[in-house]
Amino acid sequence: MQDSSLQDAVVAVTGAGQGIGRAIATAFARQGARLVVSDINGDAAQATADALRELGVQAEALRVDVRSPDDNAAQVARAAAKFGRLDVMVCNAGIVQVKHFMDLVPADWDTMMGVNVTGVFLSMQAAARQMLGQAPRVAGAPQGKIINLASIAGRMGAGPIAALMAPYRASKAAVISLTQSAAITFAPKVTVNAICPGIVDTAMWEKIDRDMAEQTGAALGQSWQQRIAAIPMGRPQEPQDVAGVAVFLGSSAADYMTGQSINVEGGLVMS
Numbered sequence: 001m002q003d004s005s006l007q008d009a010v011v012a013v014t015g016a017g018q019g020i021g022r023a024i025a026t027a028f029a030r031q032g033a034r035l036v037v038s039d040i041n042g043d044a045a046q047a048t049a050d051a052l053r054e055l056g057v058q059a060e061a062l063r064v065d066v067r068s069p070d071d072n073a074a075q076v077a078r079a080a081a082k083f084g085r086l087d088v089m090v091c092n093a094g095i096v097q098v099k100h101f102m103d104l105v106p107a108d109w110d111t112m113m114g115v116n117v118t119g120v121f122l123s124m125q126a127a128a129r130q131m132l133g134q135a136p137r138v139a140g141a142p143q144g145k146i147i148n149l150a151s152i153a154g155r156m157g158a159g160p161i162a163a164l165m166a167p168y169r170a171s172k173a174a175v176i177s178l179t180q181s182a183a184i185t186f187a188p189k190v191t192v193n194a195i196c197p198g199i200v201d202t203a204m205w206e207k208i209d210r211d212m213a214e215q216t217g218a219a220l221g222q223s224w225q226q227r228i229a230a231i232p233m234g235r236p237q238e239p240q241d242v243a244g245v246a247v248f249l250g251s252s253a254a255d256y257m258t259g260q261s262i263n264v265e266g267g268l269v270m271s
């Protein structure tokens with residue numbers, strides 16, 4: 001899909017040093033967008049920006065820890081200083097932990113919420129400060145769009161690994177709720193939607209599989225194989241499968257959508 005509404009649009013992506021964030025940044029670059037990519041790993045963000053420039057687009061990189069209000073403000077300030085505006089903010093950075101419910105300590109909870117919930121909140125707030133003060137690129141269109149990365153983990157009431165991922169699941173349910181609150185807060189000027197991916201082939205799932213092996217005695221690769229065997233689409237999800245929907249949500253085709261959390265998971269959940 002080539003969408004002319006994204007030509008020269010200014011798109012910022014957190015956690016863009018690898019995995020889904022990097023794929024989303026790349027997909028927007030392929031539409032001709034200008035990018036500001038960040039990660040807590042500054043070198044990884046720089047490597048993503050270098051790869052984006054190879055595609056012929058402008059790309060800025062910076063180190064951002066999404067838990068920091070100042071870092072989030074700096075990312076938006078970079079977009080405004082370099083490109084004059086911010087059209088799409090993708091709040092993608094996230095972490096995962098596999099630990100039994102009864103073994104969790106308050107620090108586990110705080111770490112998870114700090115990145116996955118406070119981080120998304122602060123990135124949205126920083127983006128909205130810029131977006132609410134700028135004119136739309138096209139008269140009558142939204143002034144900006146925010147896209148959050150939630151998860152099917154935030155939707156499922158039960159599921160095979162619920163006892164081992166309670167904080168992660170709660171954090172992603174919170175992202176779905178925050179998406180709705182922000183959508184109401186910023187309508188009609190800024191749209192806010194979320195994507196709920198399923199079982200995506202990234203470093204995050206490699207960690208889940210390793211931790212599951214440690215926690216349950218499963219063989220390495222077993223948890224991954226069990227989960228992907230249940231996917232109706234018959235294959236693991238690739239980061240690009242998420243990126244295509246992010247591009248759609250950032251494009252003019254989604255101008256009338258807000259407050260939605262879209263499952264992109266090969267048919268695993270269907271809710």
Ligand SMILES: NC(=O)c1ccc[n+]([C@@H]2O[C@H](COP(=O)([O-])OP(=O)(O)OC[C@H]3O[C@@H](n4cnc5c(N)ncnc54)[C@H](O)[C@@H]3O)[C@@H](O)[C@H]2O)c1
Binds near residue numbers: 017038093151202205
């Ligand atoms: N992989 C999956 O199966 C899956 C499924 C559903 C949702 N998600 C969500 O998609 C998003 C991306 O996941 P992924 O699989 O690409 O993960 P990943 O671990 O491969 O990449 C996450 C990136 O976020 C960065 N990051 C971590 N903490 C940060 C912080 N405090 N500030 C800034 N950057 C930080 C990491 O350095 C890394 O580059 C996450 O929010 C994740 O929860 C992933």
